[in-house]
Amino acid sequence: MENISFQSELPTAIRVDLGAIFVSLELSRSTWLITSLSPGGGEKMSRHVVSGGDVAELMNLFDHIRKKAHSRTGCSFPIVTIQEAGLDGFWIHRVLEANGIESHVVDAASIAASRRRRRAKTDRIDGEALVRALLAFKRGEPRVCAMVRAPSPEEEDRRRVCRERKVLIAERVEHVNRIKGLLFAQGVSGYVPLRKDRRKQLESLRTGDGRPLPKHISAQIERELDRLELLLEHIVAVEHARDAMIAVTKDVMTTASTPAARLCALKGIGAEFAAILWGEGLSRHFDNRRQVAAYAGLAPTPWQSGTVDREQGVSKAGNPRLRTTMIQLSWLWLRNQPMSALTGWFMERVQSNDGRMKKSAIVALARKLLIALWKYVTFGVVIEGAVMKTA
Known part of the structure; x- marks a missing residue:
């Protein structure tokens, strides 16, 4: 009898004695695929579709999942969610935590995947894989996946300054190269669009065969200069914001210095x-x-x-x-x-x-x-x- 009792307590492939409802969110622009594993439901995972960005519909679905698990077991269970880090950022994670839901954001590249040359990949398969990774993570298995530490809204916003400057610098290079390319096709070289007298230089330019710049190409370069000057103004504004954020003090080792x-x-x-x-x-x-x-x-x-x-x-x-x-x-x-x-x-x-x-x-x-x-x-x-x- 003791052996029979021991065999009946062996764990199944997926643990069904769960102390929570485990949910994965597969996010896209149009729809969100919600995959859940609830206590009392055996090893079967449930799938639901929610309109993309509809938080109210998502919360109603969570309430429905809770009530369904309560009707099966007579107990109330918390919800633990997992989602991949991606273009949606961390706002969904913050909404879930604000509603009392334990939320995790995972680095998708850290989850083990099949190494077959051709492997099936669908949102349904990915949703189930996320639930299994969350189960293993909550059991304490080491190195099963890498969870991302969500930055605070202030930390996330602070990174915008340097990232915006990098984008503006790349756009400035594009405009400068475009202007130089247009002039080089007319036999003109040595023009520096970033100089302050850029427009005065443009008026005195002559083509390689001695003609003034044609009317339409001159107008196109003028419009390029308009966009370039606007970019330069934006770069100066971003750099001022960066310098204010750094706020250099006289004594850099004091606690007041950043x-x-x-x-x-x-x-x-x-x-x-x-x-x-x-x-x-x-x-x-x-x-x-x-x-x-x-x-x-x-x-x-x-x-x-x-x-x-x-x-x-x-x-x-x-x-x-x-x-x-x-x-x-x-x-x-x-x-x-x-x-x-x-x-x-x-x-x-x-x-x-x-x-x-x-x-x-x-x-x-x-x-x-x-x-x-x-x-x-x-x-x-x-x-x-x-x-x-x-x-």
Whole structure:
């Protein structure tokens, strides 16, 4: 009898003794697919469709799922939801938490998938996979998936400044190149659209064969200059907002100074780099240096199997803006901080390879420098040999 009792308590493929209702949200512009696994319903998952963006309809569906689970078991259960990080941002996550629902946002790339060359992929399959990942995560299984820490509305809004400036700079390059291309087709070179006397220059231009600029192409360039000047005004406004956000104080080590201001006080780090470093990465909470490197995508990715042991390079799975900025900053760090311990480590490593492998060494320096900046901003640990800007 004891053996029979033991066998009857063996777990099934999917646990049905759940203490909550587990729900996944597959989001799209037109519809939201809701997949749920409720207590008392066995191993079968339920699927419902909600109009995209209709929060009221979603909440009514959750109430219906709760009541259905209560009628089956006689108990009330909380709802735990999961959704993929994507274009919808974090507003749905905040709405769910405001309504007392436990919500999780997962990095979709961290969920294991079939490695077959051709594998089935539908919203229904993805919804069920999200529910299974949520179940494993709540059971405490390690490394089953990577949950995203949702930033606060203030943190999310602060990143807009540097990201908008990057977009505006790219648009400025497009307009400048378009103007130069139009003039080059007429045999004109050497025109600089970013100079203040750009319109006066345009009036005196002559084509390669000595003619004045044709009427229509001249009008097109004038309109391009109008858009370019508007972009330049927007760039100045964004840079003023960035400088106000940094708010550099006289004493950068006081508690009144912002962390971005302390970064900006280091020689070789300007206002733009300081704002990106703080807004994109260092404003977040990290438990250790490995998390810092992994968030920037600068963590190593070893490949070990039997006798095979090789390094594939950095993962590139983190924040691409932070990773790009750190690599650019590393080159500037070598020039502006030649006496620092990090620069000495880089030079010693490159010299040991007869001057080769500088690119791989600069990525390693970027990882070390990011960790050093994190310690400097978070704990006040001064970077060894680093020089501060003079007043």
